Amino acid sequence: xxxxxxxxxxxxxxxxxxxxxxxxxxxxxxxxxxxxxxxxxxxxxxxxxxxxxxxxxxxxxxxxxxxxxxxxxxxxxxxxxxxxxxxxxxxxxxxxxxxxxxxxxxxxxxxxxxxxxxxxxxxxxxxxxxxxxxxxxxxxxxxxxxxxxxxxxxxxxxxxxxxxxxxxxxxxxxxxxxxxxxxxxxxxxxxxxxxxxxxxxxxxxxxxxxxxxxxxxxxxxxxxxxxxxxxxxxxxxxxxxxxxxxxxxx
Numbered sequence: 001x002x003x004x005x006x007x008x009x010x011x012x013x014x015x016x017x018x019x020x021x022x023x024x025x026x027x028x029x030x031x032x033x034x035x036x037x038x039x040x041x042x043x044x045x046x047x048x049x050x051x052x053x054x055x056x057x058x059x060x061x062x063x064x065x066x067x068x069x070x071x072x073x074x075x076x077x078x079x080x081x082x083x084x085x086x087x088x089x090x091x092x093x094x095x096x097x098x099x100x101x102x103x104x105x106x107x108x109x110x111x112x113x114x115x116x117x118x119x120x121x122x123x124x125x126x127x128x129x130x131x132x133x134x135x136x137x138x139x140x141x142x143x144x145x146x147x148x149x150x151x152x153x154x155x156x157x158x159x160x161x162x163x164x165x166x167x168x169x170x171x172x173x174x175x176x177x178x179x180x181x182x183x184x185x186x187x188x189x190x191x192x193x194x195x196x197x198x199x200x201x202x203x204x205x206x207x208x209x210x211x212x213x214x215x216x217x218x219x220x221x222x223x224x225x226x227x228x229x230x231x232x233x234x235x236x237x238x239x240x241x242x243x244x245x246x247x248x249x250x
Contacts (some may be wrong), residue, residue: 003226007235011045011194014231018192019052021227022137027189029136030062030071037124039068039178042081045141045192050089053054060095064124066109069177070148073111080105103176110167110174117176118165124160131185132164134224138178138186142193146215147199149183150175151213154194180219189225191217198234206238 024039029036040046068083075082078239082102090100101120106112125133140148150168151157157177160166164182168175183189193202204215210220220226230238 003228005228005238006230007238008229008231009232010233011048014045014192014194014229015048015052018046018049018190018229019056021190021229022049022053022139023056024059025137025190026063029187030059032071033136035064035068036063036137037064037135039066039135039186040081040085040175041068041139041141041192042055042084044072045194046139047084049139049192050085054089054092058093060093061099061100065090065095065100066121066135067101067103068140068183069175070105072105072113072176073173075102076106084218105176110176114163114165114167114176118163121164121182132182134185134187135182136187138183138189140183140189140191140217140220142191142198142201142205142217144201145195146205147218148191148220148240150219151180151216151219153216154166157215158216158219166238182226183220184222185224186222187221188227189222189224190219190227190229192226192229193234195231196233197238198230202230202234203237 026036035180070081072081075080104113104116107116121133127133142148145153152168152170155169157166157168160179161181163179166177166179168177204210205217208220
């Protein structure tokens with residue numbers, strides 16, 4: 001599917017547009033299927049988005065929260081993606097505790113934690129043996145190296161095709177991450193990217209040809225909608241792409 005690419009004037013406009021897109025997707029999923037499943041991203045870019053979502057009037061009991069990846073640290077650690085999402089959003093809304101599915105990070109090993117989270121996903125979605133679950137919304141960011149979730153360049157996690165969750169490797173530090181096949185089963189995958197430091201990565205991600213092992217975000221080609229919401233500082237390499245294939249801004 002051709003991605004929907006929008007270049008917003010600045011990060012404030014990026015967050016405003018991301019809020020619109022996410023809320024529309026949430027309401028559509030609830031209208032269609034009675035609930036919405038969303039996998040959250042970590043990092044600094046989505047934090048104001050989560051704070052904005054917390055201000056919305058949504059049917060919280062119908063929204064189920066998962067994570068696309070997690071650092072292998074306790075939830076109260078400053079680097080925890082779960083901790084960030086709870087502080088910015090989840091602790092401020094009446095979402096049932098049983099609707100929140102954090103990645104376990106206290107098992108005896110990262111591999112065990114990954115297996116536990118896979119079981120959590122399978123218990124919730126009850127997928128058939130020949131089809132992965134389809135999350136309604138998967139939020140993703142990119143790093144300067146074009147990694148996404150915890151799928152880092154030239155790591156084993158990029159090639160896992162027989163699991164839903166695996167162990168990522170960030171310079172020797174383990175991360176728990178959804179796998180490429182599970183992300184690509186998403187109904188709406190939404191990338192958020194801000195800052196001039198992302199230009200190099202975006203150039204390679206959108207290049208006609210480049211090595212996906214070196215630029216892992218190229219592997220994300222979902223069966224559903226693919227959104228790229230970027231600010232003007234990040235989006236300079238995409239200006240011609242937007243002019244040709246989509247429209248800039250909103």
